Amino acid sequence: xxxxxQKQQPDPSNGSKRKREGCLDCSDYFxxxxxxxxxxxxxxxxxxxxxxxxxxxxxxxxxxxxxxxxGEDKLSWARTGDKLDTKYLYVCHAELNAIMxxxxxxxxxxxxxxxxxxxxxxxKLIIQGGIKKVVYLSDKYKDDVLTISSKKMLDLAEIPYxxxxxxxxxxxxxxxxPN
Ligand SMILES: Nc1nc(=O)n([C@H]2C[C@H](O)[C@@H](COP(=O)(O)O)O2)cc1CO
Ligand SMILES: [Zn+2]
Numbered sequence: 001x002x003x004x005x006q007k008q009q010p011d012p013s014n015g016s017k018r019k020r021e022g023c024l025d026c027s028d029y030f031x032x033x034x035x036x037x038x039x040x041x042x043x044x045x046x047x048x049x050x051x052x053x054x055x056x057x058x059x060x061x062x063x064x065x066x067x068x069x070x071g072e073d074k075l076s077w078a079r080t081g082d083k084l085d086t087k088y089l090y091v092c093h094a095e096l097n098a099i100m101x102x103x104x105x106x107x108x109x110x111x112x113x114x115x116x117x118x119x120x121x122x123x124k125l126i127i128q129g130g131i132k133k134v135v136y137l138s139d140k141y142k143d144d145v146l147t148i149s150s151k152k153m154l155d156l157a158e159i160p161y162x163x164x165x166x167x168x169x170x171x172x173x174x175x176x177x178p179n
Pocket of ligand 2: 122
């Protein structure tokens with residue numbers, strides 16, 4: 001192509017091969033996707049988000065805690081009272097939804113980024129689904145038997161779990177205002 005008549009554009013790279021300053025780190029991005037996904041949750045007390053990433057660092061799924069289809073407007077988010085009327089027997093956890101929502105054939109070899117440590121039931125799904133690593137943000141229920149048994153199963157299955165610490169800035173501002 002004849003470049004003689006082309007206007008010179010400023011080159012933001014300045015010829016440098018280094019990463020752009022402020023460029024989002026991969027794992028920060030994946031946890032940020034999990035946090036953003038958690039914002040979709042209608043649970044008034046705890047909003048959880050999960051993001052499943054394959055071995056090529058591609059997002060294959062996201063999920064948040066929500067009521068099962070048909071129950072969205074009918075089931076209560078109550079935490080206390082008659083057990084049958086609380087959310088606990090019904091709510092689909094973020095991890096379950098992320099596994100069910102996958103756009104790949106399976107989740108074998110994937111890593112799950114989740115904003116809250118998986119419970120025992122989700123640990124079973126993670127293990128049997130072939131997920132190879134868990135990265136979590138909060139462990140606020142670490143003393144609960146559901147979390148303790150979850151860790152026991154993950155240990156037996158030799159699936160590592162690690163708490164997330166951001167590599168870059170801990171706050172990411174997203175502006176979706178078009179102007
Ligand atoms: N790993 C998890 N993924 C989840 O999606 N959840 C959901 C189930 C509930 O909707 C909510 C916890 O409610 P609460 O007990 O903090 O008010 O988070 C809970 C856990 C904790 O095991
Ligand atoms: Zn769970």
